[in-house]
Structure formats: C-alpha cells, structure tokens
Amino acid sequence: MTKPASGRMHFSKMHGAGNDFVVLDLRDGSPPPDAALAARLADRHRGVGCDQILTIEAARAPESVAAYRIWNSDGSTSQQCGNGARCVAAWLVRDGAVQDDAFFIDSPVATHKVQRLDDGHYAVAMGMPQFDPAQIPLVGFPRAREAYVLPLQGENVRFGAVSMGNPHAVLEVGLIEAAPLERLGPLLQQHASFPQSVNVGFAQILDRSHARLRVYERGVGETLACGSGACAAAVVLMQRGRLDRDAVMSLPGGDLRIQWPADDAQVVMSGPAAFVFDGEWNA
Structure with missing residues (x-):
C-alpha cells in the first residue's frame, strides 16, 4: 500500500453485485489495517464506506498471483468472501499482475482458481462445501x-x-x-x-x-x-x-x-x- 509523505493511503472502491469493498494494495509489505482503521474506512458517513475491506498481499502458494484478506465493517476479520474474490481478481487484471485468462489467488482459507469471462465477469472455484x-x-x-x-x-x-x-x-x-x-x-x-x-x-x-x-x-x-x-x-x-x-x-x-x-x-x-x-x- 503506497503511503506518501502526507500520510495518505491509496485505495480502490469496488463492488460485486452491490457488495462493496475498499481495496488496499499491501504487496509492498505495509501492515494491514487494525480493527479501528477498518471500521473508520468502512464508515459510510465519515469514511469511504463499504461492507468489507480487502487487502491484497504477497501470494502464499507458489502458483498464485497474490493473496487477500478480508476485514468486516465492524473491524473483525472474515475467512471467505466470494464477491471479494472476484473484485481482487479484477483488480489484479487491471494492475497488470495477470495476463492469462486463468490464474490462482489465495484467500485466508484456500487457493482458488479464477477464470476471466466476458463483460467484466469472473468465475471462482470456491472449494468443497463442508457439511460436517x-x-x-x-x-x-x-x-x-x-x-x-x-x-x-x-x-x-x-x-x-x-x-x-x-x-x-x-x-x-x-x-x-x-x-x-x-x-x-x-x-x-x-x-x-x-x-x-x-x-x-x-x-x-x-x-x-x-x-x-x-x-x-x-x-x-x-x-x-x-x-x-x-x-x-x-x-x-x-x-x-x-x-x-x-x-x-x-x-x-x-x-x-x-x-x-x-x-x-x-x-x-x-x-x-x-x-x-x-x-x-x-x-
């Protein structure tokens, strides 16, 4: 996440079917937002406003382009976010980190295959459902x-x-x-x-x-x-x-x-x- 001398943080505002996010690029090793900052960013009156904050970070799996984490609007963390996964994929494509139509990204719980489709759509393999x-x-x-x-x-x-x-x-x-x-x-x-x-x-x-x-x-x-x-x-x-x-x-x-x-x-x-x-x- 780029932090100019003024203390400002760059972000992207995105949404997937109306589920909206503030996306922060932390691939340079910058620390993630703490609970208080996440809640401030998500505030729709005094902040940017969003359902969740997504932090894009260095990949964990060797085949992955990047990893991401999820912060709820109350400052708590989440393990998974399907709409967020698609937004992370689109952000990486726009950033130039991805050239292929098929690639992998790491969520907090797994590695997911992503397929770029037409008209700004993405397909994400979300893993096996667990009924136990x-x-x-x-x-x-x-x-x-x-x-x-x-x-x-x-x-x-x-x-x-x-x-x-x-x-x-x-x-x-x-x-x-x-x-x-x-x-x-x-x-x-x-x-x-x-x-x-x-x-x-x-x-x-x-x-x-x-x-x-x-x-x-x-x-x-x-x-x-x-x-x-x-x-x-x-x-x-x-x-x-x-x-x-x-x-x-x-x-x-x-x-x-x-x-x-x-x-x-x-x-x-x-x-x-x-x-x-x-x-x-x-x-």
Missing part, C-alpha cells in the same frame, strides 16, 4: 443433517448449515420480502450453537434453476450480495434436491451463477466485478 457440523462449526449436533432445528424465542427454527470456508445457516422461505432477516439473523448469529457466529441466508426457490436470496452477514448485517452465502444456499438446496446443480441465485444487488456438478466437486461461482473509483484516504 465440526467443520462449520455447529455445536450440539454429532452428525450432518439435511436440516437442523433450534429453539429461538419460543419458535423452532429449521435451517441447513454448511461451511464455504466460513459458516452459513440457510433458511428456506416462501416470500423473500417477508423473510424475518432482521429478527432471526442476529438471534442465530448470537446462538451458542455457532461459536464463530454465522452468516444467515434466507432463500426463496422460484424454479429448479433459479432462487432468490438475502443474507445477514457476520460483522456487517444485510448486504446487497454475499458470494459465499449464494454458494452456501445453493448447495444446501441442491443437496436436498430442491435446486438443479447449475442455478442462478438472485440477490438484491444482482445475479450470481452457482455450479456444483457433484458432491465431490468444487463449487464454482460466477458473477460481475466492477470498479467505482480510486482515491486517497487521509490516514
């Missing part, structure tokens, strides 16, 4: 289930659960506009069964190849799109036989295509990545 409760983590259930039930404020809440590098709970609803997102999202996130909290998705199936989704994210709240959340909701519904293995997830900010050809295959997420502006932050 210990891997999510989800406490109190010894084995994976198609659906789990937890009592919340006198109501038995039924949900699927999976890790896409970060924990997700998925609730199927009849009408997405009426989803109890603001009520059940925080309750599930604070529940002792999710020791690392959880991203909570509410999905409405439209047909075999199309569903709508809203996600209440850890450390952020509801976002216009959540890439790992779209993957999580899709694979939960696909595993139940409710959705085909190649489906579109429509989020408030746009559409993401999710492909999961078989249980032993990686999930591939495709969608847009867009630049909004570049600027300097008065650090």
Whole structure:
C-alpha cells in the first residue's frame, strides 16, 4: 500500500453485485489495517464506506498471483468472501499482475482458481462445501443433517448449515420480502450453537434453476450480495434436491451463477466485478 509523505493511503472502491469493498494494495509489505482503521474506512458517513475491506498481499502458494484478506465493517476479520474474490481478481487484471485468462489467488482459507469471462465477469472455484457440523462449526449436533432445528424465542427454527470456508445457516422461505432477516439473523448469529457466529441466508426457490436470496452477514448485517452465502444456499438446496446443480441465485444487488456438478466437486461461482473509483484516504 503506497503511503506518501502526507500520510495518505491509496485505495480502490469496488463492488460485486452491490457488495462493496475498499481495496488496499499491501504487496509492498505495509501492515494491514487494525480493527479501528477498518471500521473508520468502512464508515459510510465519515469514511469511504463499504461492507468489507480487502487487502491484497504477497501470494502464499507458489502458483498464485497474490493473496487477500478480508476485514468486516465492524473491524473483525472474515475467512471467505466470494464477491471479494472476484473484485481482487479484477483488480489484479487491471494492475497488470495477470495476463492469462486463468490464474490462482489465495484467500485466508484456500487457493482458488479464477477464470476471466466476458463483460467484466469472473468465475471462482470456491472449494468443497463442508457439511460436517465440526467443520462449520455447529455445536450440539454429532452428525450432518439435511436440516437442523433450534429453539429461538419460543419458535423452532429449521435451517441447513454448511461451511464455504466460513459458516452459513440457510433458511428456506416462501416470500423473500417477508423473510424475518432482521429478527432471526442476529438471534442465530448470537446462538451458542455457532461459536464463530454465522452468516444467515434466507432463500426463496422460484424454479429448479433459479432462487432468490438475502443474507445477514457476520460483522456487517444485510448486504446487497454475499458470494459465499449464494454458494452456501445453493448447495444446501441442491443437496436436498430442491435446486438443479447449475442455478442462478438472485440477490438484491444482482445475479450470481452457482455450479456444483457433484458432491465431490468444487463449487464454482460466477458473477460481475466492477470498479467505482480510486482515491486517497487521509490516514
């Protein structure tokens, strides 16, 4: 991250289907933002404004172009961000660090293959979904289930659960506009069964190849799109036989295509990545 004598930091503002980011280049070895600075950058009134901060850093894997880390708007860290992965890929292409249409980047939890598509779209291999409760983590259930039930404020809440590098709970609803997102999202996130909290998705199936989704994210709240959340909701519904293995997830900010050809295959997420502006932050 370039730091001129004035103490200013260069950044790029980007979004993937409305999920917006401040991107910082730390490949020169500059330290990442601490929790306080991350929260200041993300502040939509006194900062740049974003859902998450992405720091681009030196690659960890020998085949990778670069690595990235994720900081939520409350200053906490995250393990995975699908929309962020596409934005990092687009940033590296614009920077000239990538010449090929296919390349690899390192997230905090894995190395991901990226494929450059047409019209500013990218496909990212998001890894294998983990349904084992210990891997999510989800406490109190010894084995994976198609659906789990937890009592919340006198109501038995039924949900699927999976890790896409970060924990997700998925609730199927009849009408997405009426989803109890603001009520059940925080309750599930604070529940002792999710020791690392959880991203909570509410999905409405439209047909075999199309569903709508809203996600209440850890450390952020509801976002216009959540890439790992779209993957999580899709694979939960696909595993139940409710959705085909190649489906579109429509989020408030746009559409993401999710492909999961078989249980032993990686999930591939495709969608847009867009630049909004570049600027300097008065650090």
